[in-house]
Amino acid sequence: MHCGSTLAFVPELLCMAALAPAPQDGPDLWRRMGLRGSADCSGRLYRLCANHAAYDACNFALPAHDFSPLCVSCRQTRVLPDLSEPANLGRWKQIEAAKRQLFYTLARLGLEPAPGRSGPVFEFLADWPGGPPVLTGHHGGTITLNVAEADDGERARRRVALGEPYRTLIGHLRHESGHFYWDQLVRDGHCLEAFRSLFGDERLDYAAALRAHYAKGSDTGDWRPHHVSSYAASHPWEDWAETWAHYLHMVDLLETAASYQTSLSVPDPHAAQRHQVSDPFASPRPAFDDMVRQWVPLTLLLNSLNRSLGQSDAYPFALSPGALRKLRFAHDLLMQPPAG
Known part of the structure; x- marks a missing residue:
């Protein structure tokens, strides 16, 4: 301007x-x-x-x-809703904006674009009257998203109905990309045993695990010591996808804060340590422990600012030692030099 x-x-x-x-x-x-x-x-x-x-x-x-x-980024979208419908056009534009943000983070991590590795493809679909519901998910390298998720009211309704504290377009895309990169980095990366020792055996019946998860109804809280979210406790695949999405949240927010040269300290007279937020993509990359030391006060500041404006917490999570071990696994996997 x-x-x-x-x-x-x-x-x-x-x-x-x-x-x-x-x-x-x-x-x-x-x-x-x-x-x-x-x-x-x-x-x-x-x-x-x-x-x-x-x-x-x-x-x-x-x-x-x-x-x-x-x-x-746009050429990765293979199927679109009917764009002659004005509501679908607006929804699609919002989803593409979120997808470009995902593209940027993955590219900064060296995942997309990358020689010898193709990224996921996307299908953005709308429900049709009388037709089967469009389910958001990943299968065989294709990420499907129901464009209704771009409607704030509908997304809020589903967030409440499913007992989720956080539900956004970028969150969906980051989560589903986690399923894609599980195939690329874990299954085909020769670290399945290390994955299973931490996340569990992904060969467990997936459909039965999800039925059991949704049958529980209300959140019991027994997932907190070992997972980043309630949904992560449903199956090792979902545990990985939720952890992966959370790691992308972390590096994206840290990079944004670092670009503003953010420096902060916890408002406690006995806590004199000041945290200068560093770029997680800088060379050399910061250690995972350093990222976490910056992450905790940064998210505390973020939530406190939101509350001052009468808004809900932007980051409604508290990371347990078990969840941090899984985030460290994702971090270490991404820090490995590319094969070949």
Whole structure:
């Protein structure tokens, strides 16, 4: 708004960039602007994602020579709801925004895009009158999301009905991506025994485990010593997906706080230690214990600010030693150098 430049996210650079029109190089081409608004001497030319022009639904750019009209995030969406329905158009745009946020975090972790590894594909579907309900989930590399989750009222209704303290679009996508990367990193990463010793045996009957979980009804609280959520206690696969989503929450929030150079201390006269939040993606990567030491006061501040505005806690969790051991497992797995 200050300089009037067209802004776009450049996935290959993992940053926002100001773009200048480059009609001399071809129609609908843009060149990244350099310092003080000068043209980038690298000669890189970009196009805006086709979903930007058609629906104002994307802010990613792609190289001018790319084969696809869609950016690397939008092209992962294989099935859309009927976009002639205005409500579906708004829902889809919200979901794509959350998916771009997921893409960014996974890319910062070296997972997407990555040589020799393809990311998940997505199907965003709407319920039809008289048809079977669309269930959010993951199967065989495809993540399905019911677009009704983009409606605040419907999402709140389901959150209350299922006894969940936290239910968001980005939370759904992070959770379901955990199932995808379980196949990639755990099953195919030769660490099944280490996983089973901590999370349990994933060969347990999955359908029976979920039936038992939902039959319990009210939250008994017996999950707290070992899991990040009640749903995590239903089955080892869900335990991993909930832990994975939680780890992505952690690194994303820490990175945002670090970008604002956040420094804080717990408001206690006997607690003199001050915490400078560090970027979890910095090189070298911070140790997991250091991340947790920053995470606890940061989430305390976040919740206290929300309460001051009369809002519910943004982070309605308290991590037990058992949950932290599982988060450390995810962290250590991601810190391993890529195979080959």
